[in-house]
Amino acid sequence: MVDKLFADTHLQGASPQVGMSQPVLIKADNGRTYFLKTNLVNGQHQDAVFFQELLCSLLAEKLNVPVPNFAIIEIEKEFIENNPFLRFNGRFKEGLYFATEEIDGAESNLRDNYSLARQNGQPKIRRAWNSYFKNISNSDQIANIIAFDLFVYNFDRFSNEGNILVGKEPNGGRKLYAIDHGHCFFGPCYKEYLTQKHGVLEINKFDIQNQQGINHYIQWHMNQLIKNGQPLGLGSIFSGLEQNVDFTNGNPFFNFVLTVEALGEDELMALLNAIPEIWVSGGEIQKNLYLNFLLRQKYLIRTLLDYMADNDAFSNHVGGVLDWSKSEELHGTL
Numbered sequence: 001m002v003d004k005l006f007a008d009t010h011l012q013g014a015s016p017q018v019g020m021s022q023p024v025l026i027k028a029d030n031g032r033t034y035f036l037k038t039n040l041v042n043g044q045h046q047d048a049v050f051f052q053e054l055l056c057s058l059l060a061e062k063l064n065v066p067v068p069n070f071a072i073i074e075i076e077k078e079f080i081e082n083n084p085f086l087r088f089n090g091r092f093k094e095g096l097y098f099a100t101e102e103i104d105g106a107e108s109n110l111r112d113n114y115s116l117a118r119q120n121g122q123p124k125i126r127r128a129w130n131s132y133f134k135n136i137s138n139s140d141q142i143a144n145i146i147a148f149d150l151f152v153y154n155f156d157r158f159s160n161e162g163n164i165l166v167g168k169e170p171n172g173g174r175k176l177y178a179i180d181h182g183h184c185f186f187g188p189c190y191k192e193y194l195t196q197k198h199g200v201l202e203i204n205k206f207d208i209q210n211q212q213g214i215n216h217y218i219q220w221h222m223n224q225l226i227k228n229g230q231p232l233g234l235g236s237i238f239s240g241l242e243q244n245v246d247f248t249n250g251n252p253f254f255n256f257v258l259t260v261e262a263l264g265e266d267e268l269m270a271l272l273n274a275i276p277e278i279w280v281s282g283g284e285i286q287k288n289l290y291l292n293f294l295l296r297q298k299y300l301i302r303t304l305l306d307y308m309a310d311n312d313a314f315s316n317h318v319g320g321v322l323d324w325s326k327s328e329e330l331h332g333t334l
Helices: 049-062 077-081 084-089 109-119 126-132 139-151 194-201 211-228 236-242 254-261 265-273 283-297 301-310 325-330
Strands: 003-011 024-028 033-036 070-075 095-101 164-168 174-178
Touching: 003 033, 003 077, 024 070, 033 070, 049 070, 049 095, 049 139, 049 265, 077 084, 126 236, 139 174, 139 236, 139 254, 139 283, 139 301, 194 283, 211 301, 254 301, 265 283
Parallel strands: 003 070
Antiparallel strands: 003 024, 024 033, 033 095, 070 095, 164 174
């Protein structure tokens, strides 16, 4: 289910494919180049970050969400001893790490300009983001990315330019990728914020027949998105993405919701069981927490998308809630 490799060579040089964890570039024993992430950031051990990166990548594969190829890569003692930068930097040691394969021709020019404008207090370059996403080869998957983020509590994609990447395909086309999922599920830590983590991942635990409960949940979820980002306050990156969601042939979220609602308990548990035990700091309790969250959350995505559509979050939508008439038979209860 997941490639398990060994780090072979540490490669020098910077790349646009970086986030808060400042990954390093290595060549693995299969001859391919990967970005190796660390779970030690600014002195904090983020004990859920690898767990969540791998879980989200496995889910993304099943749900037709474009993510880079990924792997579990082991760093051996000899590799650390032969690479003093990694040893003295203090962020890497022997063990297993989550890694994503380097994307050919990864673009950084617009993201660099975006960051510079933000540092100088200038408005985010909304029109530039809109055009940035117009000529990508997989624009049909933008709707999947938006819906996927609702599924896994990814609250900062639309205000964080580091969570979207465009790379070059062999035919010269531009392909969009969703990256950096270590902060999904309300943050990269589990044990340090145990009570909060359980509370947040159980906030979707309510009677589906209780309209007041549904309304409360929708407002809570939207508030989390707005905090991090502005239709709904969702940010200029969201604006650039949503303007390229095509409603010409009906509901563009239809197939994603159809697929996610069909995910069964055994299927989801198999993904959770593919995560190395050393990355599961909370043992079976943690895995069951995430399992039950996902089993409930899969039935709330259409409700959240309906709210967004009815509040004009999608400029190409004519208005009102979305048409789910062809998939009603899959809509279960919480």
